[in-house]
Amino acid sequence: MANIEVSSLSMTYRVPVRGAGLRAALGALTRPQFREVPAVRGVSFQVGQGEIVGFLGPNGAGKTTTLKMLAGVLTPTSGNAQVLGHTPWRREAAYLRRVAMIRGSRPLAAPGELTVLDALRFQGRVYDVPDREFRANLAELTDLLHLQELLPRQVRALSLDERMRSGLAFALLYRPQVLFLDEPTIGLDVGAVGMIRSFLSGYGQQTGATIVLTSHYMADVEALCSRVILIDKGEIRHDGDLAALSARLAPHKLLRLTLAPTGPIEWSRYGEVEAEDGETVTLRVRRSDVPGVTARLLAELPVLDLSVREPPLEGVLAQVYREGVGA
């Protein structure tokens, strides 16, 4: 059985609406009116033990709402989900002890006046982590997340990346088997991003935890996830590996070639010029034309070097997010 099984899960928010002015304000008290916002529309997927899945999609696609339902924070309007054999929104203690949700926008949910160490001790008590296990987990997390100098510091005095590192320790202290990460590297500098990424991949490998993460940074997804689920307007548009996503979304490949000095070339015979730098040219060529164009380039031009690349996924997704995802 998969660790996460989601079936036709939907969430529609009911948002109060009210016109301008005092009359409308008074009317809203006696006859409140609501508008429905369908955030997630019948999504189904499964995630196995030890899988790390990237949840992608434009702003407002329904990623956070889906994670919140799976973490037991929100109750769906309809549909089912089983995570580790539990229905998340029943919020059974046995369930909450086995999962964690960490949001990059609010990575550490601990009172500001506590020190990081006290917050971790408190967390250990709340989750009934036995003393020996607490000490071992704390030592390991301190080491992996470089927390030593943060432990005596007050939570309120931490910088964003220190909060994220402490927040990860806070959430992982009780060794959850499923992690929901919402933008775990948002706003962090390059060094911190690298540390968080390698920590997460190590945690996944070491503990066999299932991880579902959203991120706007494709580099996070490329580094951590072999599988991606693309969601748009509340519906799943792709569920599979990253390369297949790129092949589906980007109709072109990039041919990069370096030439020996030669006369002017009419590049439009081969493809669209993406970039030109001295003797090196990058051409955008339709996927289906790549074999033919490559053969012609090699036969007709003094080619010193030629490589074929997928277009960077970041750009492909940005375009897809702007223009919508085809069914």
Ligand SMILES: Nc1ncnc2c1ncn2[C@@H]1O[C@H](COP(=O)(O)OP(=O)(O)OP(=O)(O)O)[C@@H](O)[C@H]1O
């Ligand atoms: N508490 C709420 N009340 C009403 N509508 C909401 C609420 N939270 C989210 N929404 C709406 O639900 C839809 C999905 O939002 P959600 O936050 O799940 O998307 P997202 O993919 O996580 O977006 P982002 O990448 O911007 O975080 C959006 O239209 C959003 O405005």
